[in-house]
Amino acid sequence: MAFRTIIADPMLRLLVAAVVLAAVLPIPSAQSASAQTIANVGIFVLFLLNGMRVSRSEIGRGLLNWRFILPMVLWVFGAMALAGLGLSKLLAIGLPPLVAVGFLYLGVLPSTVQSATSYTTLADGNVGLSVISAALLNILGVFVSVPIFLLLGGTGEGAVGMETIERIALILLLPFVTGQLVQGWTSGWVARHKSRVVWLDRLVIALAVYVAFSGAVEQGIWGKLDPxxxxxxxxxxxxxxxxxxxxxxxxxxxxxxxxxxxxAFLFAGAQKSAAVGVPLATILFAREEAGFIVLPLLLYHFFQLVLAAPLASRLASPHLRDDACYTEPTTRS
Incomplete structure (x- = not known):
């Protein structure tokens, strides 16, 4: 079942295709600047659409459930970030520095939205809370992932200066805030073209992976990573x-x-978003660095799906419900 679920995931198929294409046909260095510009335009559109889709009322409802949201934020951006930092230090003894720091980068990223919600549904969890919390984490991640990454010392082998911060503000924050401001006029259009918007998301992320991993291939990733x-x-x-x-x-x-x-806490708290992580990496790091740094994220994204599918099925089994920790809803209107 897990294998069928993974093969059926269009996003995962696109990510694998992008990595394979970069491995056999990487973008030449002479065209890397043009490719990065195209990817940046796609990322701008991606975050503009994200701003249009996330309802301000949903954000408000999520913020009101502080008993769930506050621990979730502390877990995702606190405990998981520290776990990533610990792994990056531990693995630095045998990995290239950029790959080791990729574990810290993985740790500071927000949760997924689509897969966390899908597996919460399969496991008979609180789907509404999953949608709201994952969306809030993604919004917050655009603002806090980079500061936390820098605070914990994750600059890789390059420096993150004001120019990089300006690119993040221009390509990620500006379109998202703009999308929030105009969503009253665009919500109907987004709803009518939902399937096309989702595919545009996937293609932009796959393009960012292709650009980033092409840089790693050009820098000899296969020769730098032995068995x-x-x-x-x-x-x-x-x-x-x-x-x-x-x-x-x-x-x-x-x-x-x-x-x-x-x-809902389990799937939103344990999964990490390639949809935020890969585009952000292509802006935050030089092209020849980004492919190494996102390698742990791409592998984690694959294996979190390998684990989540059977885990969701197991949690959905009625005989696994523990009355000591399971509270049945008292009323339903």
Whole structure:
């Protein structure tokens, strides 16, 4: 079931295709600036559409549920960021610096929206809370992921200066805020073209992956990562998956959340967004660095789906409901 779910995921198929294309036909260095410009235009449009889609009323409702949202924010941008920092330090002994710092970068990213919500639905969790919390985390991530990354010392081998901050503001923040401001006039158009908008999202993210990974291929990623290094990366991904999933479940239990809310907390708290992480990396880092840094994110994105599908099915099983931590809704209108 897990394999069928992964193969059926259009976003994952596009990401794999982008990596394979970059491996066999990378963008030549002479065309890298033009390719990056095209990717940046696509990212601008992507975040403009995100601003149009996320309802301000949903943001308000999510903020009111502070008992869920506040611990979720602290978990995603606090505990997971520190876990990423620890792994980056631990794995630095056997990995190129840019790949090691990729684990810190992975740690500071927000949750997914689509897959976290999909698996919450499969597991019979609180879908509405999952949608709102994942959307809020993505919005917050645009503002806080980079500052947290820099605060924890994650500059890679390059410097992040005012020019980079200006690019982030221009390509990510400006279109998102603009989308929020105009969504009263554009919501109907977005709703009518929902499927096309979703495919545009996927294609822009795949393009950003292609541009970033082309840079890594041009810099000789296959020669810089021997089998031992790939083994260390696999260990790092496995540890981060364990921390993310087990930690989110235990934290939600310690908060005594209802079971359906715990499921929403689990999938929103353990997953990481390639939709935010890859475009942000292509802006934050030089092209020849970005491909190395997003490598842990791309692998984590794949394996979080490998784990999430059977986990959601198991959580949906009625015999696994523990009355001590499961609260049935008292009334339904």
């Amino acid at each position: 031992a290094a790939w083994g260390l990366i696999a260990v790092g991904i496995a540890l981060f998956l364990a921390v993310g999933n087990a930690g989110a479940w235990l934290v939600s239990g310690a908060l005594r959340l209802p079971r359906r809310d715990r499921i």
